[in-house]
Amino acid sequence: MTVHPPLRAQPFVKVACEDCNLTRICLPKDLEDEDIKELSEIVRRDRVLQKGETLYWAGERFSGIYALKSGSAKLVHTDRQGRDTIISVVLPGELFGFDGLTAKEHRCALIALETSRYCELASSDLEPLAKKIPSLQHILLERSCEQMDQAVEQLAASQRPAEERLASFLLDLASRYQRRGFPFESFHLSLTRQDIGNHLGLALETVSRLLGRLESAGIIEVKGKRIQLLDIIGLKIAAGQP
Amino acid sequence: MTVHPPLRAQPFVKVACEDCNLTRICLPKDLEDEDIKELSEIVRRDRVLQKGETLYWAGERFSGIYALKSGSAKLVHTDRQGRDTIISVVLPGELFGFDGLTAKEHRCALIALETSRYCELASSDLEPLAKKIPSLQHILLERSCEQMDQAVEQLAASQRPAEERLASFLLDLASRYQRRGFPFESFHLSLTRQDIGNHLGLALETVSRLLGRLESAGIIEVKGKRIQLLDIIGLKIAAGQP
DNA sequence: CGGTAATTTGACTCTTCTCAAGAGGCGTGG
DNA sequence: CCACGCCTCTTGAGAAGAGTCAAATTACCG
Known part of the structure; x- marks a missing residue:
C-alpha cells in the first residue's frame, strides 16, 4: 500500500477523481481508469461543511451518496426519546449516505466534526451512471456490505467491557x-x-x-x-x- | 398488505418463485413478473437445514445470497475470544449472506434454530443474472442497506436498559x-x-x-x-x- | 423413564451511571 | 492583551443495574 501525504497539505482546489489523493481509498478504488473519468464528470466536488454543520438530518429526503474528502464527521442516530447514538465516525475517503437508500429518507444525521470537504453523487445521477458504469452498482453493494461488517463488529463490541x-x-x-x-x-x-x-x-x-x-x-x-x-x-x- | 397463510401449512413441494407465498416479502418483492420468472430459473430451491445445522461458518468462502423459506435461523458472530453475538434472527422471506459479500468470506455463521428450508442464489450466478435483470443489483443494494438500518437500530438499542x-x-x-x-x-x-x-x-x-x-x-x-x-x-x- | 440441557430463582459482587463540584481551555469583546 | 463566560473535561462519592456463581426445578430427547 502506498502512503499518501497528509490531507491537510492538499491545496484547496477542485481535484478530479483521477487526480485526487484519495483514489485508492474512496469510491474509485475498484473502478477502471476510464470509469473513474466517467465518474469524475458527474460527481459534485468540493462542497464545504463547517464544524458542527449538518449535511442532512434524519427524516430528510435521500439525496445521494457522499464521499468525505477532508476533515471528519459523525453519523448520528436519534431515538424517539431523543437519545443520540453515534453510529460511525467518517474519515476522508469514506462513503456515507447509505442510511437513506432503502426508505428514500435518511435514518441518521451527518454532522461535521471539523471543517470538512465532501463530494456528492446525487441520487438522480445514480441510475444513469449505473448504466454507463455497470460495475458501479456492484461496488456500491460491496461498500454497503462493508459498512454492515463494521456495524456487526460494533454490535459484538457493545457486549464487551x-x-x-x-x-x-x-x-x-x-x-x-x-x-x-x-x-x-x-x-x-x-x-x-x-x-x-x-x-x-x-x-x-x-x-x-x-x-x-x-x-x-x-x-x-x-x-x-x-x-x-x-x-x-x-x-x-x-x-x-x- | 395481504395476509399470507401460515408457512407451516405450506405443502413440502418445490414451488417456483412466482408461486411461492413469500413473493411479497422475499427477494421478488420489488421485481417485475418477467424478472421473477428469470430469477426463479436460477435460484436453487428447497434445501433443508435441520435444527442446529450450520449453512456456513465464519471464515468460509462466500458462496451466495440466500433466502429463508421456512423455519428460522440465527446469524452469529464470534469474536477472537470466542464470545458469540447473535447479530440477527432470520425469518422466512428474509435474505442473508451479505456478511460474506465484501471480503468474499463470511464474517458470521448461519445456524438453523429449527428445521428450515432455504433458497440459494449462488455467487457464480449473481453476475450473469445481474446482466439479465438490471434492477436486481439495485434491489440487492437496497436490501443490504435495509439490513444496515436494522443494525443501526440495534446499535442504538444496545445503549438502552x-x-x-x-x-x-x-x-x-x-x-x-x-x-x-x-x-x-x-x-x-x-x-x-x-x-x-x-x-x-x-x-x-x-x-x-x-x-x-x-x-x-x-x-x-x-x-x-x-x-x-x-x-x-x-x-x-x-x-x-x- | 433416565439423562442431559434449559430454565428459574436467590444471594452477592462489580462495573458503570448519576449527581455534583471544581478545573481547564478557548473564543469574543472590551 | 487580558478578562469574562461558556463549554469541556476531570475527579469524587454514592447508587443502581446487570453480571456471576450456585443450586434447585423443569422440559425435552432418545
Whole structure:
C-alpha cells in the first residue's frame, strides 16, 4: 500500500477523481481508469461543511451518496426519546449516505466534526451512471456490505467491557488515520468525550476515567484531544486482542 | 398488505418463485413478473437445514445470497475470544449472506434454530443474472442497506436498559411473525434464553428474570418458549415507545 | 423413564451511571 | 492583551443495574 501525504497539505482546489489523493481509498478504488473519468464528470466536488454543520438530518429526503474528502464527521442516530447514538465516525475517503437508500429518507444525521470537504453523487445521477458504469452498482453493494461488517463488529463490541471498547476504538482510529498518511501513534480526536461516550455506549465521565487509567498505565498519553499511543502492545491487550 | 397463510401449512413441494407465498416479502418483492420468472430459473430451491445445522461458518468462502423459506435461523458472530453475538434472527422471506459479500468470506455463521428450508442464489450466478435483470443489483443494494438500518437500530438499542431491549425484541418478533401470517399476540421463541441474551447483550439469567417480571406485571404470558402478549400497550411502554 | 440441557430463582459482587463540584481551555469583546 | 463566560473535561462519592456463581426445578430427547 502506498502512503499518501497528509490531507491537510492538499491545496484547496477542485481535484478530479483521477487526480485526487484519495483514489485508492474512496469510491474509485475498484473502478477502471476510464470509469473513474466517467465518474469524475458527474460527481459534485468540493462542497464545504463547517464544524458542527449538518449535511442532512434524519427524516430528510435521500439525496445521494457522499464521499468525505477532508476533515471528519459523525453519523448520528436519534431515538424517539431523543437519545443520540453515534453510529460511525467518517474519515476522508469514506462513503456515507447509505442510511437513506432503502426508505428514500435518511435514518441518521451527518454532522461535521471539523471543517470538512465532501463530494456528492446525487441520487438522480445514480441510475444513469449505473448504466454507463455497470460495475458501479456492484461496488456500491460491496461498500454497503462493508459498512454492515463494521456495524456487526460494533454490535459484538457493545457486549464487551468498557475499557476494551475504548482501546479498540483508539486502535481503529489510529489505523484508519494511518491509511490516510497520518502517523499511527499520534492523532487528534475530533470527538468530545461526550461523543466518544455516545459512540461506545458509555457515560462521558467513564470515557474520561478510562483515558486517565490508560494514561497512568503508560499505554497512551492524553493531552486534551491529542492522543499518543505509547505502548501499542499494551493497548491491544487492553482491547482484548490476544 | 395481504395476509399470507401460515408457512407451516405450506405443502413440502418445490414451488417456483412466482408461486411461492413469500413473493411479497422475499427477494421478488420489488421485481417485475418477467424478472421473477428469470430469477426463479436460477435460484436453487428447497434445501433443508435441520435444527442446529450450520449453512456456513465464519471464515468460509462466500458462496451466495440466500433466502429463508421456512423455519428460522440465527446469524452469529464470534469474536477472537470466542464470545458469540447473535447479530440477527432470520425469518422466512428474509435474505442473508451479505456478511460474506465484501471480503468474499463470511464474517458470521448461519445456524438453523429449527428445521428450515432455504433458497440459494449462488455467487457464480449473481453476475450473469445481474446482466439479465438490471434492477436486481439495485434491489440487492437496497436490501443490504435495509439490513444496515436494522443494525443501526440495534446499535442504538444496545445503549438502552435491559427491559426496554427485551420488550422491543418481543414486539419486533411479533410484528415480523404477523407479516408472515401468524397471530401477533402469540408466537414461539425458537431461541433459548442464552440466545436471547447473546442477541440483546444480557446474561441468560437476566433474560429469565425480565420475562418473569413482564409476566407478573400482566404484560405477557410465558410458557417455556411460547409467548403470549396480553397487554400490547404495556409492552410498548416497557419498550420505551411513548 | 433416565439423562442431559434449559430454565428459574436467590444471594452477592462489580462495573458503570448519576449527581455534583471544581478545573481547564478557548473564543469574543472590551 | 487580558478578562469574562461558556463549554469541556476531570475527579469524587454514592447508587443502581446487570453480571456471576450456585443450586434447585423443569422440559425435552432418545
